[in-house]
Amino acid sequence: MEKSNQQKNKEHYEKAYQKYSIKNILWKINHLDFFLDKAIKTETSWHGLYMHDFASQLKGKKILELGCGDCTNAAVMAQLGAEVWANDIADTPGKIIEEVNSQQGFDKPMRFIPGDFLKNELPDQSFDFIVGKAFLHHLEIEEERLFLKECARLLKPEGEARFFEPAVNNKLLDELRWYTPLPGRRPSKWTPKKFRAWKEQDPHPDRTFSSSHFEKAGKEFFEKAEIYPVGSLERFHQLLPARKPINNRYRQWAFRNEKYLPNFINRSFARSQLIIYFQPKHHNLKK
Template identity: 65%
Template sequence: MSSTDQNQEKNKLHYEALYANYPISNILHWINNLDKFLESATTTETSWFGLYQNNFREKIKGKKVLEMGCGDCTNAAVMAALGAEVVANDIASASGEIVRKLNENYTFKYPIKFVEGDFLENKLPSRTFDFVVGKAFLHHLTIPIEKLFLRETARLLKPDGEARFFEPAVNSKVLDEIRWHIPIGGRPSKFNKVDFKKWKEIDPHPDRSFSSKHWKKAGEEFFNDVEIIPVGTLER
């Protein structure tokens, strides 16, 4: 098995476990109180603030949107509740189960469609989507696989379509090195060499570039216009 296949399998196992038996009660509460949720999320949480720049919530109404790496499906549900026709994709079948439960318990204008598995193998029709989005998704890919995903994204977009991604950007080597030495969540400090090594072995993120310059260059290979919007402060 190649290192790319191993990384993909590690990702799949990680997210199958993470989203297995995932409760949808919080998601249903949020989409039933959509304005209040988005007002809070887009002002207090960096990824929501980043993804929903430039009136995104209004732009997607009635539009066909593909979400890569839908994960726990919160964003897919929010977009669908806003009136978008959402196709949600993830390698974890557990995400599909979340979509099924959401469709059973909420009346979306367009029920969410789930596409399971490797995005590259699904071969959805060309020029199908008004938007392709990823909320902290691309950085889970190795750079060669990311390039394939971006090429596929360009193929799937309508001529006037838009790809929109929120991704972490490491633009300061000093700050990034400091970050690794501060324990957060389930990640131990790099000072703790044994525990850090164990954590790194199960971490689904590959070692790769995360700089804003990389994201801009990667996008310019496939898209006519690329805009990088920095968000956050001393985080990444």
């Protein structure tokens, strides 16, 4: 029997998180200014999720993180003063949260909601923010719709849902990407057999990642959707040698400068995007 998308993700990530390092997370949150500043300047997902000075908005806020993964971001948000609730389909993040809580002694310890989040029994309008860092694109479209509906139910009227996700708005660039080999990470389409074998165990469903899809999907349950393209220049860092200072310097330069490009170029070339949904349509949740 073919595995469900959820099962495939759970198995894949349970394995990926086996070698988690509490020491590493603790180091990051205890050197928070240094870690976050560097991550925001050079790492796409941190750069995207923390756009518009997100870090300064978190103190005292109640936040839900979906697909919390290795829990680094959940711990960062807790260290910034938020009350953090987190969910992941894999169970290991629950253990990580327990261990970080016991070693860090947050004023408000993080809470983990295990298993299928759509079965949660949290009360309406519980959260100020809901965030996902590279999460929505792991869902099939109908599953995503149910998650967005749940986000609208769980957010306060002034609340905001914020997702950092990949963007594919240009078919040609996307195809070129699949033909670019990433040694040690994935084979390219130049080696079709290896590529197919890789694809079979890849936990990403075949679905759209276009900005217009995310705009439309959000507007069913939110009055406003804003999309910020990320990585139109930064994406080319993959052409430079990995883990070399020149790569980091290029990324910093690219993030600083790509925002000056016209929006239509940014949108077409973006590798990722920050999606923000505001004003949940609480009256629209019966459907």
